[in-house]
Amino acid sequence: MTDKDITIRLGAAAGDGIQSAGEILTRMLSMSGQYVCTYNGNQSLIRGGHVWFHIHAGNWRVTSLGNGIDYMLALNQIAFDEHIGKINQGGAIIFDPKTVKAGTIPAGVTPIRLPLTEIALKYDKRPLMKNTVGIGALAALLGIDRKEIGEVIQLQFGSKGKQIVEGNVNAALEGYGLAAKSFVPTKSLEFDYSKKRMFTHADFALAAGAVNAGCKFYAAYPMSPASPILHYMAINAEKMGISVLLAEDEIAAMCATIGAAYAGARAMCATSGGGFALMQEALGMAAMNETPIVVVDVMRAGPSTGLPTKTSQGDLNMMLGISQDDFPRVIIAPRNSEETFNTMGRAFNIAEKWQVPVIVLLDFGIGDGGYSTVDNLDFEEPIDRGKLLTEVGDEGTWFKRYELTDDNVSPRVLPGTPNGMFVAKTDEHDEYGHDLSDVEAGLQHAVEKRVEMMNKRMGKLTGIAVEMNLPEVAGPADADVTLVSWGSTSNPIREAMRQLWAEGVKVNSVEFCDLFPLRWKEVAKMLRKARHLIDVESNYTAQMAGLIARETGIMIEDRLLTYSGEPLEPAEVVEKVKNVLKKEIGVSVRNKAL
């Protein structure tokens, strides 16, 4: 089997149905045995503007967006003008000459002029189905079996009735027939119709993984790109017994999550950076009263409102420092949707075992903004609720909820348990949860207790670090260049490394999924082995490099950074590595639209 892959882009105005067209095509490819990775060029509007959908598919595990565009469907003028320059040699662009004026078309790119609107109007009063015609045409260029078209359209539109399904299928087949006649494919895929692959984005994967981990309480206030988590929970609430609270704001969402966790549920809330900023006081509360919660930030480009539908890894510093004074927190940044699903059991276990808030960091690129294939979902991660008591002896007025122990974790009891009464307190407190801040404050015993309590809480980090995963090393052990990344930036790196290996370049990568706390001495040892380190991330200040420097003293000076809102492309990583090999060392910043 030889490696084969292809890139496809669909562009139109918002409201033209480009999202669902992209999904149909992604589904068609997945049902034909392809691995997929997609990106949604959204704008923060409901109608008009310009949106596009990019698909990379192949018979190998694609992780990123591939290189350039092989086949393009342009439904309006901006789509044509914006993307025509990125089409690869041997590629093709489909458009309707009635709606798009083609300027000069680069040599080596085939224009395919189809009456998309005219065909669409045969099947509906409105020309909406022109994207379906386009999908049919693309399917022909790809060489997908025409039988697949009917099946996938049935899946997508089945709920809308027979007439709609039939109209769409016929529109697509007409597009298929015309395109097949007018173009001889330059690139082909290897299909295996017996292999039906699943795909999803990390938001849905996170929601499903959380529910499988026993999460029965979810609270949120809508915010892109975290909203799909809320939608997933709401859609499945009834079937899976999930209590979903659409809270009045993110403060309430976080506080209700803490209330539910305190009462015994596995509870979670999610938002994006702005909402997380509102949650900050309550995050400290969870750590202070040792209530286990999982909280999610699906990052988008900031600062402030920033670019609501664009991607970034700019919130790491916020997660490291948010809320007053020092307290234990755990930060995990899964790299793709599959890893996100498989992380959630662990996230809840760490939260409950160590009675701390666990932060899961995703970003638009792998969250709401991009699908990827999920092959290996682990439903079996054992559930570990830690020191959770179901019975308490009658030992006095109050229960020692914050008992000092060797591992710094105290036995936990849930309201409703006889003899277990205690106060979960945000004031500094003694082992029963009683105030050290009021009438005791400053007295010798209270001062000593305060120090013990700080040590107890912060001491958990040492124990947690032992359980956290070290970064994964991908590629050969012996390499001239080592790329350092966290979360989603590992994806373009993986594709870039394939190209570099093919050209004989010795490159590997160190990819962080678990970010904090870690066994930093071991991390330092891994990094010191590298001959030359390049830090790759999507923010202005190289926040991960900053964390690494803080914890290990290793300063990675060579960097590839983007804060454009657009995801990194493999080609840019390739270029950076080659420049470094040519001794062009320093910080590189990218600013190209995808």
Place this chain on the structure above:
Amino acid sequence: MLETKLYESDIRPDWCPGCGDFGALSAVKNALASLEIEPHNVLISSGIGCASNFPGFIRTYGHHGLHGRPLPVAVGAKLANPSLTVLAIAGDGDEYGIGFNHVVHTARRNHDVKLLVLNNEVYGLTTGQLSPTSVFGQRTKTTPYGSSIYPLNPLSTLLGVGATFVARGFSGQVKQLSELIQAAIKHRGFSIVDILSPCVTWNDIYDNVRSRMYSLDTVSHDRTNLHAALDRSKETEKIPLGIFFQNEDSPSFDELLHKTVNNRFPVNEVKHMTEEEKKVAISIFS
């Protein structure tokens, strides 16, 4: 009736001698004992302030959280474990100031949690600044020449947003207050009891309240009539005490949720998906 000593804590309240909050504490203990709700089945969620120091002075489960946020914590806890009796207790600054958004929406959604506001018309713990319920002309550190702001009327506002149980009590009348709290606990859904609870240090309103108060039980007040309730809540000369409004026709949020998702007691329910649920969970992945 259970013995009130079941709720006795070994922590002495740190309130100033004579503070109205002592009366509220006695009334809450008496109400729980009268309704025979055992201490371990009660959760008191509070905020920050003198009033919010409440948990710990009474032996129940407690959550002494953040300024303004006792209600969302209470809402989450009640959803997770519907068999708990969940009270939120805090001051007027906490509930009518920084956390008022939560009061409005918790009332509107009719969550089955009971809000007791110990209203001393001042920010007590932070040394007596103007609160949302401070009266026009009141002199405080922040209004040295007298306040030029009209106070919030919490009762008429909450009647306006659709609260299903609205009452006012006085911490100087422990027995009557206990009865109001019992009615609030028994109510189907959200209830608010605004409790006039004088701050002897920064705003001693005992005499003022005593001279103007009267019980709604002594007049023919129809508590099922929203307009009558609004009229009473708007009185300024006199201070009506008692239940202004109660409507048990609409189900609570928790009841509705229980019907649709059958939210179950959490402890036994933390487990992996069933095979059936797995299929549903990933149906969206293809």
